[in-house]
Amino acid sequence: xxxxxxxxxxxxxxxxxxxxxxxxxxxxxxxxxxxxxxxxxxxxxxxxxxxxxxxxxxxxxxxxxxxxxxxxxxxxxxxxxxxxxxxxxxxxxxxxxxxxxxxxxxxxxxxxxxxxxxxxxxxxxxxxxxxxxxxxxxxxxxxxxxxxxxxxxxxxxxxxxxxxxxxxxxxxxxxxxxxxxxxxxxxxxxxxxxxxxxxxxxxxxxxxxxxxxxxxxxxxxxxxxxxxxxxxxxxxxxxxxxxxxxxxxxxxxxxxxxxxxxxxxxxxxxxxxxxxxxxxxxxxxxxxxxxxxxxxxxxxxxxxxxxxxxxxxxxxxxxxxxxxxxxxxxxxxxxxxxxxxxxxxxxxxxxxxxxxxxxxxxxxxxxxxxxxxxxxxxxxxxxxxxxxxxxxxxxxxxxxxxxxxxxxxxxxxxxxxxxxxxxxxxxxxxxxxxx
Numbered sequence: 286x287x288x289x290x291x292x293x294x295x296x297x298x299x300x301x302x303x304x305x306x307x308x309x310x311x312x313x314x315x316x317x318x319x320x321x322x323x324x325x326x327x328x329x330x331x332x333x334x335x336x337x338x339x340x341x342x343x344x345x346x347x348x349x350x351x352x353x354x355x356x357x358x359x360x361x362x363x364x365x366x367x368x369x370x371x372x373x374x375x376x377x378x379x380x381x382x383x384x385x386x387x388x389x390x391x392x393x394x395x396x397x398x399x400x401x402x403x404x405x406x407x408x409x410x411x412x413x414x415x416x417x418x419x420x421x422x423x424x425x426x427x428x429x430x431x432x433x434x435x436x437x438x439x440x441x442x443x444x445x446x447x448x449x450x451x452x453x454x455x456x457x458x459x460x461x462x463x464x465x466x467x468x469x470x471x472x473x474x475x476x477x478x479x480x481x482x483x484x485x486x487x488x489x490x491x492x493x494x495x496x497x498x499x500x501x502x503x504x505x506x507x508x509x510x511x512x513x514x515x516x517x518x519x520x521x522x523x524x525x526x527x528x529x530x531x532x533x534x535x536x537x538x539x540x541x542x543x544x545x546x547x548x549x550x551x552x553x554x555x556x557x558x559x560x561x562x563x564x565x566x567x568x569x570x571x572x573x574x575x576x577x578x579x580x581x582x583x584x585x586x587x588x589x590x591x592x593x594x595x596x597x598x599x600x601x602x603x604x605x606x607x608x609x610x611x612x613x614x615x616x617x618x619x620x621x622x623x624x625x626x627x628x629x630x631x632x633x634x635x636x637x638x639x640x641x642x643x644x645x646x647x648x649x650x651x652x653x654x655x656x657x658x659x660x661x662x663x664x665x666x667x668x669x670x671x672x673x674x675x676x677x678x679x680x681x682x683x684x685x686x687x688x689x690x691x692x693x694x695x696x697x698x699x700x701x702x703x704x705x706x707x708x709x710x711x712x713x714x715x716x717x718x719x720x
Contacts, residue, residue, distance in 0.1 A: 289341050293353045293360065298342035300363040339438030381458050385425060388460045393477035394469060396422035399534055402478075404486045405453070428454050437675050469538075479543040479660035484574050485566040487533045495526055496573065501506065503576035534577050552582050553591050599637050602626065606653065607643065610670045613663045613687040616652030658689040663703055665697070668715045676720035 316687045340348065343387065365582060389396065392415050398421040436447045455463035462475040470483035472666055476569065491499065492602070498516055503508045509520040514525070518691070538545040544562070551558030559575045566574070582588045611617040619638075623631045638646060638653070645656045655662070667683050675683075677695055684690050699718070705711040 293357050294342035294346070295490055296360040296364075297345055298481075300367065301338045301340070301342075301345075303367055304338055304363050337435060382425075382429065384460070385454075385457045388457050389421075391460065392465075392469075392471060394421070394436055394471075394476045396420060396476065397425075398426075400541060402470065402483055402540060403453075403489065404470075405719065406449045407445040408442050409450050412442060412590065418709065425454065426455075435494060445510075478541075479563075480537060480544040480563065481563045483537045484534065484540070484562070484564070485570070487530070487568050488566065488574060490533075491530065495530075496570075498523060498526055498579070500573055503574055505659055513568050531577060531581055537583055538578075540582065548578065549582055549585065549587055552579065553587050585619065593634065598630065599634060602630065602634055603637075603641065603643060607655075607662050608669050610666045612644075612653065612655055613666055613684075613689065616647065616654045619646060619651050619653050622653070648651055655689070660684070660690060660693070660697075661711070663689060665710075665712065668712050673713065674715045674717050676717045678720060680716060691715055 299511070305431060306479060324571070328626060335343070346353070386396075398420065400410070400419055400423070403424075404423065405413070413419070415448060417428055418429070431439075433451050435448060436442055436450060437444065452464065453468045455461075456468070461472060466475075466482070470478050470480075470481065470486055474477035488496070494516065498512055498518075501512045501515065502509075507515070509523050512518070512523045513520045514521060538659055544551070548558055551561055559571075562574070562578070564571045583592065606612065609617045609622070617636075623634070626634060638644060641658055642654050646653050663684055664680065667680065677698060681693055681695055681698060684693050702713070702718070706713050
């Protein structure tokens with residue numbers, strides 16, 4: 286009995302693998318079932334036969350009321366069907382494969398296009414990751430091997446996900462660019478893959494709630510804690526959402542290397558860089574896409590270098606403000622000072638000024654004052670405005686008039702002289718120390 290069961294099991298294993306992905310005519314299946322004496326099966330049609338194909342040579346024997354005799358008859362039915370339809374099926378598969386290759390060639394989409402950049406249902410994406418299906422060619426090969434029925438029989442995929450995958454494959458067979466663009470990031474008129482379309486796919490995969498969270502983080506600059514409280518989530522969940530979102534965009538930047546380099550170079554140069562992405566997915570989503578790219582660029586080596594360069598530039602501007610004599614005599618008018626800066630630097634400097642520990646801004650008058658009283662800076666600002674050397678006595682009087690050092694004496698300046706002279710930028714020669 287064990288031997289008979291092993292023979293039937295072997296037949297079932299061989300035939301069921303051959304039959305996966307094959308569609309059989311319902312009427313023909315019913316006729317064969319009746320001829321084989323499977324009257325209980327006659328009303329079930331080919332859908333029921335397809336359901337059996339998901340079981341291997343072990344699990345098929347575990348089905349209730351299905352013994353080796355009935356399994357043997359199912360094998361007879363499969364064998365007959367396969368003998369009749371194999372040639373037709375192989376011809377259809379060859380034709381479909383040829384059409385798919387022709388479509389991909391026409392659209393300039395390579396077979397090694399990464400599956401991670403295809404907008405597949407999440408369950409299909411997980412299946413690809415688990416089975417090391419990394420390229421479009423691998424995915425199409427898996428579909429050719431398993432077909433709709435084979436994918437349907439896989440655990441945790443679900444009918445809806447498999448239907449979506451079927452629609453994707455069908456769009457490639459028919460050359461339907463409009464349908465395929467739901468899955469592939471096709472450029473306008475289907476001329477190759479497009480970075481903007483791929484970026485749009487990432488955004489469309491996010492729920493409305495996730496979009497709101499990402500906007501709070503990347504555009505409004507809220508902290509993880511603030512976002513978590515606002516959306517009633519944990520900080521870790523907010524962090525994961527942001528990380529997954531940026532990771533998906535990074536994958537696309539890595540694939541579209543030329544676009545990545547162009548955008549990064551333009552961003553470093555502070556030009557109107559986002560227009561180079563050729564975004565056409567709506568204004569609100571465009572703000573989020575731009576903010577996400579900026580977040581990624583800031584962490585790049587070029588971004589770090591840019592931050593250092595900007596910090597040095599802002600520090601230099603602060604030194605210029607610190608050297609303004611008006612700063613010590615009633616305050617420097619911020620508007621007048623900004624007029625001397627480049628347009629790109631004004632907004633950045635104003636933002637930095639609000640966080641500065643060197644200056645304070647009087648919102649009522651629009652004037653900037655020193656945040657702390659530094660005698661050396663005050664003296665240097667006064668000397669910068671003088672073409673000729675100043676007697677020390679006059680200099681002390683001018684410093685007193687600022688109101689910051691009302692009790693200043695000559696000896697205070699003389700004692701500090703040796704310390705100040707150690708710094709190369711102190712104009713020691715512009716003070717007549719004996720007068």
